Amino acid sequence: MTVPGLSFSMGKVTLDEDPMSKDEKQREFLDQVGSKRSGLVTEFIDFLKHNKKWWLAPIIIFMLLIAALAWVSGSGGAPFIYTLF
Numbered sequence: 001m002t003v004p005g006l007s008f009s010m011g012k013v014t015l016d017e018d019p020m021s022k023d024e025k026q027r028e029f030l031d032q033v034g035s036k037r038s039g040l041v042t043e044f045i046d047f048l049k050h051n052k053k054w055w056l057a058p059i060i061i062f063m064l065l066i067a068a069l070a071w072v073s074g075s076g077g078a079p080f081i082y083t084l085f
Contacts, residue, residue, distance in 0.1 A: 038046070048054055073081050 044060075048057060069081060072078070
């Protein structure tokens with residue numbers, strides 16, 4: 001098995017020199033600096049997508065709905081919420 005940047009010998013694992021050159025690191029850094037930052041919702045959706053944690057979505061949505069109900073119950077919309085229950 002070959003892994004870039006690692007050496008395997010006699011049960012020991014050692015790190016080789018960094019496989020990325022200094023120019024590649026600088027180019028990657030500048031690409032990330034120049035890119036647009038994503039928002040919280042986009043980051044959360046990317047987290048769900050890449051980690052396959054879709055089961056968290058209904059829990060978060062339910063918690064947001066409860067928070068919205070609690071916020072509206074303290075405002076002028078309270079009489080309308082009480083009629084729902």
